[in-house]
Amino acid sequence: MALVCTPQIAIADDELEESFVRASGPGGQNVNKVSTAVQLRFDARRSASLPDAVAVRLMRLAGHRLTQDGVIVINAQRFRSQERNREDARERLAALVAEAAVPPTPRRATRPTLASKKRRLDAKNRRGAVKRMRGGPGED
Secondary structure, eight states: OOOOOSSSOEEEEEGEEEEEEEEOOOOOGGTTOOOEEEEEEEETTTTTSSSSHHHHHHHHGGGGGOTTTSSSEEESSSSSSSHHHHHHHHHHHHHHHHHHHHHOOOOOOOOHHHHHHHHHHHHHHHHHHHHHHHHOOOOO
């Protein structure tokens, strides 16, 4: 079953690589015996499921989770069960891809209004007057 991130983007299961390791945190004695933490790896650079623009934004968003090879690594150990951690890792990857799928809105250059320019200059004049008044007698 594919991981659905957006209506247009779904990641095939064969592109995801999961490994299970021992977790720290909650679990009692079970934490020493069972590998409940999940390490989910997704090669964003070579993925056929992602458009190029989305892949580039995804790699930028991934931050410290991105390796030098362009692989996104998500560690999930929040829950006590392996299955729940697996779902958590997949949900987090889907959320990251969904965020990267939204193209950034271009910035439109605007100019300050005449009133805001006037307020800025008035504030500068007031501040300058305060500083001029600080000068003691005999200073020029």
